Amino acid sequence: MRVAAVWFPDWPIQAARLDAGDELEEPLAIGAHHRIKVVSHAARKLGIRRGMKVRYAQSVCPDLTVVEDNPDRDGRMFAALAASFDDVAASVEVLRPGLVVVDIAAAGTFHGSEEKATEMLIDAAARRGIDALAGVADEIATAVIAARVPAVVPAGQSASFLAGLPLRMLVAETSLGADADTVAALGQLGVGTLGELAALPSTAISTRFGRAGLHCHRIACAAPNRRVAPEIPSADLSVSVSPEDPIERVDAAAFAARALAASLHERLADAGLNCLRLKVKAEVDGGEIVERTWRTREALTEEATADRVRWQLDGWLTHGGAGAITSLILEPLEVAQPDTAGQLWGSGSATGPGTGDDQARRVAERVQSQLGIDAVVQPRFVGGRGVAERVALVPFGERGPESSHAAWPGAIPQPLPARIGGGLNHPASRVTMIDAHATPIGVTAEALLTSQPYALSWGGNKYLITGWAGPWPVDGEWWEETPHKVARLQVIGCTPRDQEPVGWLLVWSKQQWRVEAMYT
Known part of the structure; x- marks a missing residue:
């Protein structure tokens, strides 16, 4: 297998620029919860960094343009852009907005060579103000890392290519699924490169760090991964809807996405399965069929499924020029048994979330959607002198107030009451x-x-x-x-x-x- 990964650096910045018709002025940054989430290359050169408070970043650079974070905008714009790759390759998967993987071996056979097919992928994504980098390797994870170099890794040379790269490359890309705490712990133990990690015995890694450590070790060793867009035979779990009136508006598409995602996950729950790869298929006026495959590292939740379907429909309706949607089908291409079952909280391993935690999150989000965001709250440490005042209850899914670990005069000494x-x-x-x-x-x-x-x-x-x-x-x-x-x-x-x-x-x-x- 040969895989090409096409990566769009700082995609939220590029999506905002596309959505605004390339009228936003540099330097640019994306803000979320009063902090900088993504910065453009021009902003980085001026000292703006992720995690900065927006007000402080604007004091450092008064000309900084801050755009509010909008995941729906990022997904919608990328769903329309990803359609450009269909003219170059048949097997295209979206890992997240801003990153796709392609079966470059098949595309290279069709177009004459891998180099030519890769160049055509970059050309297909060409837009004014849009930057894209590509990496080619034998495995999906290695290709994703290679796209950040960028590099074309010769066949059979993935392990030697990864050996010299710093360990932090594992957490540079969220779709790799590497646990940040595990990577930090490895760094504290003196592991500085992926080659040093690969040289460690897998038994020692799994004993010390469990499944999360073993996953990082497999990436560093360039272990074989799944193919891009393979058709895996499975039970028919697809769901579909044919609305009485064709879907022409974005709000109607969002409603259909939410309802169909709920139906799909009810069917998956009855079968005791999770979905890892989802095909969104739609029939438009005139009988044309359009489809897109989305792959995730972790099992899709109902909310994540609805988001991806909504982004895709919005992209087709707004920028794809496909016409009104007369039929919509969600087809799970790859399903898996949950790692554990029977528990609601804490069913995952010590180093990563489990199915029970995902189920609890879905339940909390569903209650919030029905009763309001304040119906489900979670405790957050905020500091204080007493006991009750040290804990603030914030709506589930939101960041609480910033905590201060400084000494409080008159505070109750340890141990605290239970x-x-x-x-x-x-x-x-x-x-x-x-x-x-x-x-x-x-x-x-x-x-x-x-x-x-x-x-x-x-x-x-x-x-x-x-x-x-x-x-x-x-x-x-x-x-x-x-x-x-x-x-x-x-x-x-x-x-x-x-x-x-x-x-x-x-x-x-x-x-x-x-x-x-x-x-x-």
Whole structure:
């Protein structure tokens, strides 16, 4: 097998330029969540880097043009561009917007040579302001890496070509599926090149890093991979729809894509299978059939399937000139058994996500689509002095507020409590603490206890106090009309009957002790 990979560097930048009719002025950058996501070559030369805050990047380069991130735009524009390759090669697969792989052996036989076929692929993608690089090798992964050099790797020389490349090439391209943490760990152990990784025993890699490490090792060794667009016999799992009115608008295409993706994944779930390669086929006015194959490294989720179908339909309708769509078919070309089943959370390996995590994500996204984005939230560490204030709940799938790991004066020392109560205003959080003379204990203005703790009552239970630490005063929001003054106290106690120790984090606020959290 010989594979050609055609790579469009910084594709979101190129897609934005295409969508705007090449009217955007350099230097260019794509922004997402107030940070720079992609930068153009001209912007990089001026010091703009990925991950920068947009405001800081604009202060470094006042002439910087920042375009909002739009994955739908990237997919739509590339779906239309990928149609150009059909005139050169029959076996074309889209790995992601901005990267395709082609069976260059078949195309080379047809056009006379690999070199000529590769040159024709570059020419087919030629647009004003669009850059493309190509790499040729025996394996898909090696060809993808070669496209970034770029290079044509002679047959049988993939391992020697990869040997001298830095290890970071594994994470330079997301479609390779290399785990970033695993690559970082290998680098910390002194592995600097792909050749050094390939020289390590596969058993040692799999024992230390599991499946994620073995995947990186196979790439470095140039292990044989799947063919480009092979027709693998499988059960008929395709789904189709023939709308009453031909699809002519993008919004109608999006609705059809979502509904058909749901039907496909219901059928896949019933069969206990995942889809790795999907063919999107459409019949247009006049009876013409247009199709495109999408390949992914990980199993397609329902949302990912709907996105790819929507991008493809949008490309055909907007830029492909194919006419109204009268019939739409989704055909799984390559399916596989899930790695694990029966669990919802954490069913993957220690080094990578599993099918259960994908299922959980799909469930969360479906609930959000029905009940709203705030219906499913996830905790994020944000820093703070207490316990509850260190965790913020943000909508699932969104980035939370930036956390600060700097020291917080008055923060509770480690170890932190494991359970958080219902809140300081919850009736069940009220606690009464007394000294040996049954006198209630409070906190003075100097942040000292009024007496030595002896016992406390919480609900209907009584506990003898065996130890305590604190109090730690916090004078927060002192600039407001009603400052938030509290003091925290760690307390350990036990019941007179079973002598089982219990730990609490108490808060003194508004002349009352309350339980903020418990130690278990």
